[in-house]
Amino acid sequence: MKESEILIVGAGPSGLVLALWLHACGVTPRIVDAAPGPGTTSRALAVQARTLELYRQLDLAQPVVDAGHPIEFFNLWAEGEHRARIPLGAIGAGLTPYPFFFIYPQDRHERLLVDRLAAAGIEVERNVSLTGFQDRGGHVEATLVDARGAEERCAARWLVGCDGARSKVREIMDVGFPGGTYRQVFYVADIEGDSPALNGELNLDLDESDLLAVFATAPKGRGRLVGTVREDRAEHADQLQFSDVSQRAIDNLMISVRMVNWFSTYRVHHRVADHFRRGRAFLVGDAGHIHSPAGGQGMNTGIGDAINLAWKLAAVAKGQAPEELLDSYEAERLPFARRLVHTTDRAFSFLTADGPVAEIVRTGVVPRIMPLVAKLPGAREFLFRTISQTLVHYRTAPLNGGSAGKVHGGDRLPWIQKDGGDNFAPLPEPGWQVHVYGQARPDIVTWCALHGVTLRQFEWNAACAAAGLAEHAVYLLRPDTYVGLAAGSPSIEVMDDYLRANALRL
Template sequence: MTDTEALVVGAGPTGLTAACALRLQGVSVRVIDANEAPSRSSRANFMHARGAEVLDRLGALGDLAESAISALTITVHVAGEPVSVVRFGDVGLRTSRPALLAPQSRVEESLRERLADLGTEVEWGTRLEALHQEPDGVDASVSGGSRIRAQWVVGADGAHSTTRKLIGEPFPGTPVADTWLLADVHLDWPLEPNGSYGWLHADGVLGALPMRDPDGPGIIWRLMAYEPGLADTQLTTDEILERLRRILPERTRISDIHVHDATWSSVFRIHRRLANTYRRERVLIAGDAAHIHSPMGGQGMLTGVGDAENLAWKLALVQRGLATPDLLDTYQEERRPLAESVLRTTT
C-alpha cells in the first residue's frame, strides 16, 4: 500500500516548490516539516528573476510582485562615497519578471497558498526519523510513531538535512569566512529603499537591503556586517543591535542613523558544502540539503527553487510511466555543476 506517491521533507522554498510542481503534474504529495509552525524569520530575502519566473510558472507568485521591492540597483561605497551602481535593467537580462526583495517567509507563504489550492497542506510538527528503501517504495518513520509509505522521497530539509543523513550521504566542505552579524531592523537614515547598498571598509563589508515590513506599512532593512572573531560567541538581539549602532556610522560615514529595533537577528558563519550524490535510489535531495554557500549575491532561494522545478517534472514523468527512472539521473547531471559554479563564484 502507498500513502502517497511523493513525500517531501521540508516546507521551505525548495520543498514547497517541489510539492507545487508535482501536484500540478497530478502526483499525490505529502509535505512534512519538523517545525511546529511556519517561520516568521527570514535568512534569505532576495529572489532573482529566474526564481520569480519559476514561481510564476507554478501559479505561486501571488502578490509578491506587487508587495515586494523590485531590486533594480546595487550601490557600492568606499570611504562613504558611491563608486559603482549596478542597474539590473542595464545588463541585457531577458526576463518576464524582475528580481524581488522579499522575505523568505513571504515567499513560503505564497507557495503554501498555492499548494493549498492544489489540495495539499503542510503537516507541521512532523519529524522524519527513519527511512527504509525497497524496490517499489520507501517506508518513512516520523515522529509520534507514525509511518508513511511513499514511492519517492524528496529531502528539502536544509543544511542539517535529516534525509541526507539517513541515506548516508556525506556533506563535505569547509567554513569559508568568519562570522557575520545579521539583523532585520527598523531604522531612520537618508537612503532610499529602492535598491540595495554595500560598503567596503577595512574592518569588513557592510550590506543593507530594504524589504516591506510584513507586520506593517513601512520598511525594514536587512543589515549584514562582517564581524570576525564571533564564531563561538552567543549574542543577544540587544548586543547585536549595540554592535550595529557602532558599525553603521563607522563603515558608511553617515552620522544621521537611528536604529530602533530588530524583528530578527543572528550571528552567521558561512560554510561551503556540496553533496557528492543527489540521489540514492528512491530518495533525492535538493536545495540546502544538497549544497550550501555564501549568501553573497542572494542565490540561496534561487538555486533551491531551480533544483525543485528541475526534479519535479522529471519525477512526475517517471511516476506516470512516461519515462524510465534513468531520467532522474539527469537531475544531478544538470543541477550539481550549477551548484559547483555558485559555490565557487560566491566564495
C-alpha cells in the same frame, strides 16, 4: 501503513515549490515539516529572474512581483563616504520578462506558497519529523514522529529531503557533504530606522575591517543588515545581541535603529553533497548544497532543484518515462551546484579578505572602477545573466541534444517579445511543447498532434535572429522550459530518435 507516491521532508521554499509543481503535473505528494509553522523571518530575500520565469508556469510570478520590491540602484560606500550610485533598473531589458533585481522576503514568500498548496488541497503536516527510512527497492519505508511522540510508519515510492543544511535525509542516505566554513561570524538583522542607506536601494559598505550590506525590504525606513560580528565577541556568537555587532560600518552608513525585528548570527559554509540521489531518496536545496549569500543564489538554486526534479518524478510516476530519467536530476543539478559554490566562494573571499593589499583594492580601487564597468553594456548583461540564473544550462547532460542556431539542447530558450505577448507564455499546465520560429513542416505538425504536444509557431523576425534562434528549426521544450532537443533540420525521424533514446512517452 499510509502510502503516498512522494514523501517530501521539509516545507521551506524548495519543498513547497516541489509539492506545487508535482501537483501541477498531476501527482499529489505528502509534505511534512518539523517546524510548527512557516518561517516568520525574512532569511532569503532575492527572487531571481529565472525563478520568476519558472513561477510563471504556475501563475505565481505576478503575485510575487506585485508584493515585492525591485532594486533600482546599487550604492557603494567606503570608510564612511558615499562613493558611487549605480543605476540598475531594468538591467536585463530584452533578456527576460523580469529584467530587474528583486526583493521578496522569505517569510511572505513561504506564506504565498503555503496558501497556494492549501488551495490545491494539500496541507503541510506540521510538527512532524523524519527519524529514519529504509529503501526497500520498490519503495521507501519511513518513520515519522509528531510533537506528542506518536510514531508512524509510512511508505512512498520516493522520498525527497528538502530539510536544510542539517538534513536528516542526507544523514540517513550516508552521503558526504564536503566543504568548509569561513572563519568570520556574521549577523543578520531586520530593522526599522533612519539612514541614507534605508532608501529602498541596495547599499554596500566596504570598510578596511568590516563589511555591511543593507538590503531594502520596503521603499523607505526598513531593511536587512548583513554584517560582521566584532572579532572579540565571535567566540560566543550564539549568545550575542544586536549591541554586540561591529558598530563601525553601521556608523559609516549613519544608521539610527528604532527597532530590531529579528537578529541572528551565523557562520557561512561552502559545501556540496557528493550525490543528490541514492536509490529512491533525493536531496533538494540546502540539503544538497550551501554557500555564501553573495548574489542571492541559495533559495533560487533550491527552487531550481525542485522544479527540475518535480517534472521528472511526475513523468515516471505516471508511466511516461523510465526510472532512468531520474538519474538526469543529479547529472544536471550537481555540476551547477559545484560551479555556483566555487563562484560565490571567490566573490565572498574577495569581500572578506584581510591584509593591506586586499583593503586597498576593496576600499580604494573597487569604488572607482565599478561605476565605470557598470556603464558597459556587455558587463551589465553578463552581471545580470549570471545573478539572474538565466545563464544556467544543461548542455552536457545526457537528456539534452542537438543544436539550431546558437541554441543547444539543455539551454534556456531565448526570450522573444512579441506584439501582445512573448514566447514564454505558460501552458495551462506544465508539459512538453514544440516551438518553431518561422513555418513548421507538415510532418512536424502531424507529429505534435500524434503525441499530444502543443505546437507554437512564431513569426520570424530580426529579434529571433538576434537571440540566436534558427528559422524553421524545431525546439522541443521540456516541462521546465529548457530545450530538450534543438533540431536545425527537423524531421519525424529526428523527433522519434530523441524520444526513443530517452524512452519517453509524451
